[in-house]
Amino acid sequence: MHKCATYYSVVLCLLLGATASLRAGDELPSKVLKPSGGVESISLGADGRWLVTGCKEDTRLWDLKADDPSAKSIVVRGSAGPVSPDDRWLMTAGNDRTIRLWDLKADDPSAEGREVARYEADWEPVRGVAISPNNRWLVTVGGDRAHGLQFRQPLAGHGRG
């Protein structure tokens, strides 16, 4: 019995020691972003201002330049797709069969989502979207098809391209 107790206290000490060494370093303060449906993807827009979180049809933008970015979020329509290679445009695909672009350089990107494509009635829901590195093609896949669209950035003259 006595031997056993010593053994356990040694194990306990070792465990406590291990825990203490795990805790070395600073504890960093953190803020939690927890929209009700959770988050399954994150991406960052141009200049690092807008953080995009997405989960199914819930796409939100959080202002990383705000004092407390977790305090509020802006909702945009559709499910979050990729951000364009120049980090400017966020693409979403909506249940209303439209693909929209949102300007991540704007003060309020949700103010005006620009519809860039409307898919045909026989399309399956969009499952994946990608933008080519040269900003030229926007490709969507849904059902058994892939669609390539010429990717023309809206608002020519307001930015690159």
Next chain:
Amino acid sequence: MDFSSDSRWLVTGGDDGLTRLYDLKATDPGSKPLVLGGHTKGESVGEVRFTPNGRWLVTGGRDQTARRWDLRTIEDSPRSEVLRGHTSWVEFLAVSPNSRWLVTAASAFGDFDRAVRLWDLEAVDPTAVRAVLGGHGGSLQDAIFSPDGRWLVSRTSDKIVRLWDLKATKK
């Protein structure tokens, strides 16, 4: 695998515990890689990453360690500093755009080491963990640094996103 930002090196991590650097400026880059031992032999090196500034190579392995390699001396005397603390396979590495911060996370398999660790690659002692990012209820899926150096954004398998204030790290 990863390419260095100057396209000089390609790095691969092997299941044999060895890290191989291929000199892409050589006539036949595939023939004679520089072999880096250090991680435990036979324990796979799953994560390899160059820092954007071309100064460091960082690796993470099944031997529960991450390592920092100095690219300036790597050809003559390859040597690494060992970043210890994880209690499971290191299977996630991310480096900040300014090349200063390294984030490591361990595999959630068969273990409860969900703490994400932050290391300062430019510190006098890079092997001293700078911060332990605790409270995660799942394994790390994504880590993004904001370009202004203020935030580290983590996304975990429990669908929660956390913003970590890097300004709060002590100098």
